[in-house]
Amino acid sequence: MNWYQLPQHEIESILNSRLSEGLTKNEQEKRLKQDGPNQLEEGDKPSAILMFLAQFKDFMVLVLLAATLLSGFLGEYLDAIAIILIVVMNGVLGFIQERKAEKSLASLKELSAPTAHALREGRWVSIPAKEVVKGDVIKISSGDRVGADIRLLKTSGLQIEESALTGESVPSQKHNRELNGDELPLGDQDNMAFMGTMVTRGAGEGIVIATGMGTEMGKIAHLIQTAENMATPLQMKLEQLGKILIALSLLLTVMVVIAGVMQGHDLYSMILAGVSLAVAAIPEGLPAIVTIALALGVQKMIRKRAIVRKLPSVETLGCATVICSDKTGTLTQNKMTVTRIWAQGNQWNVSEDGFESSTGGDSSREHVLTEVLAFGALCNNSSLEEGKKGSLIEVGDPTETALLVSAYKAGITKESLREQFSVEHEFPFDSSRKMMSVVVQDSEGNKMLVVKGAPDVLLEKSDYIVWDEKKQLIKQSHKERIKEAIYALGSQALRTIAVAVRPLKEDEYYEQAAFAERSLTFIGLQGMMDPPRPEVEQSIRDCHTAGIKTIMITGDHVVTAASIAKKLNMLPEGGRVMEGAELAQLNDDELDKISENVYVYARVSPEHKLKIVKSLQRRGHVVAMTGDGVNDAPAIKSANIGIAMGITGTDVAKEASSLVLGDDNFATIRSAIEEGRNIYENIRKFIRYLLASNVGEILVMLFAMIMALPLPLVPIQILWVNLVTDGLPAMALGVDQAEEDVMRRRPRQAKEGVFSRGLGWKIISRGFLIGAATILAFWVTLKENPDQLIVAQSVAFATLVMAQLIHVFDCRSEHSVFHRNPLQNGYLVLAVISSVLLLLVVMYVQPLQDIFHTVALSLRQWLLVLGMASIPSFALAGFQLFKRDKI
């Protein structure tokens, strides 16, 4: 038996369900318990132990292990233990970070978990797709990813793209009729919808015949488990850089060892010092901290309702130079209220209290008004439900519920209309046609097509009009009057919907909307208000200050779009507004010449968005583009940052996107960009800190060898500096607050290298000064106490640590150490205080003094330490203040 061969009643009886009713909640729960959740099982995950062990196969870690072997071999067990400790702590850090990343990915998955529309005891409800069971009645429509295997029993222009299963990328047309043949391939089962395929057009209903691993997709699940590469460009660059830095550190270490031996130090102690130095100088913590900074940044973005689906986009966000945004619901609130109605030259203002004619006229005009309201409510997919205390709850598309509310004010309800007119067929709304229509039949059998949609589009398709009570051929003068009315409503920033009808003969039947929706009779217009979101104006201003251009792309009328753009300051003096029709005429070259000056695209179809993205990209822009529908997916995919709506977005748009807006709000894009910029800046901050510290550590040793001085630091001190001073403060820099002017800077160049904007110079100059200040402190102390090397070494150790801990505050700003309040980042203050305390512990607590070769310092020596340690950060900053120049 094949499901596609069976008629409806047999399917219903086998699955014990009814298409008109669906299952009861109890029955669904029972079946869910019996069959398990509707999910594909995931492949085996590596165990925690394997994940932990995997941390030690890194090249850098292998170098550390080699060093351990070497020092153990040389009999320095303490060093060997210290190194092993470092390796293990590194492994733990890497493991924690990987687990964290995995957890946050899982929670992202949860956030974007698909839902399904199921019928429960006659009512449509939205449920998590994993709760769907066999026998459930499911509704699918354009943009949905099908959640289970379904035998279709009602379809309306339904097309499904099944390439995931069949490899065929052209969508197949679906129907609800039984099929013959025993072994039809999946691609030919046209009355079935399969899990994981994508609805590209139309709508359908059917009964679920298989869920989870029982579906066709479940059967091939093991073939499609793909691991996405989530490394960001910066992570990849750092991986390469890491290798260069290792080579460089090893080279410098070898130089230190050779110089030391030439100066008469014994080979054994120089090799030990060299190994420790290599361990300290290799920035093994860098990749881990980058990933943590990215992961924590992503968590922060989620709290701001921006859900990052692809990690690399965190970096790209900071480079965005233009945001192309939808209007309805993103810039505006998507809370529609009809405020004006126009029909046959009459206009009414609509308020809470009802309708007031603004053009005068007698009561005979009232039935004209009634027609506009009634057709708007009849050709409608949404509904009003009664809430508490007689309030109305709007269910469905806000444009449609606004029409229901306006009709309700005149005492017209969709339910009463549907008693008079039964709906035979529906051509659903799609944003390319910009209209929707229904075929209705009254009790006497008269059939009629009722259409509602964009007024200019409906007007084009209208051959008749009812004017002065008579249906007549539409004249140019009528068209002028209608256009004037559309213009007048649009310039008040109202969104306009027109209604029209066409009587049909009894046997007239159309499979496709294009054939039905023609030769219409124009009835009237409703104008609805959709106020801008209050926070958007400021966000747009912020984007402009941040050097980011904002462009509105909307399906709405050109006048409405332009007047909202003006309200939001999105349309500068001399900026252009372009209509989709004009855009379609332009070739790439022509568009590239003007696209820089177009700020509003109106009456565009989703297909046009791709053309706009491409043109802006050819002009060198990094483009962020929003979208919600199936047809938006190609543009979302092509954009540098594809953004999907979390609430109104279809599954397809979300899957194509790299960022999902949890609240559909433009202001969230702005926050995400700010956060993206900040994450990148924080990564720069700790790269700067870690590398300058490492340069300082190597130079102290190199200077000492060149100056023929004894070893300024013993190996264990070098290792301690590396582990404690570098680790904690660097992590705290990773979660630093944004610098005040982060949204006043121009977007970062996408091709920018890690060391650009003076970072390389800052690292070398500060590193040099840290090294020089430390060796100076060492030298002065050694001069004063020539036979007490341990005192000079303690001073050098303290100076190096303190210089780094002061320098960490310098790293917080692109400008200077004086630029920011040092107490602002609590984590950093805490990290620095703990590092200082740990320093004091190893310098003053007895058994540790022996292990770390330290002695207590006098006040004078401490003054020397602090004075020298301040030089690298304060000297340059002071000099900079004085010169007012960037160093």
Ligand code: ATP
């Ligand atoms: P944006 O692209 O900014 O979200 P939009 O919502 O206006 O703008 P579309 O949804 O493509 O874009 O709508 C285009 C036009 O189609 C609208 O201006 C309106 O006139 C008409 N329209 C919108 N929704 C419906 C609907 N449910 N039924 C009929 N016509 C509609």
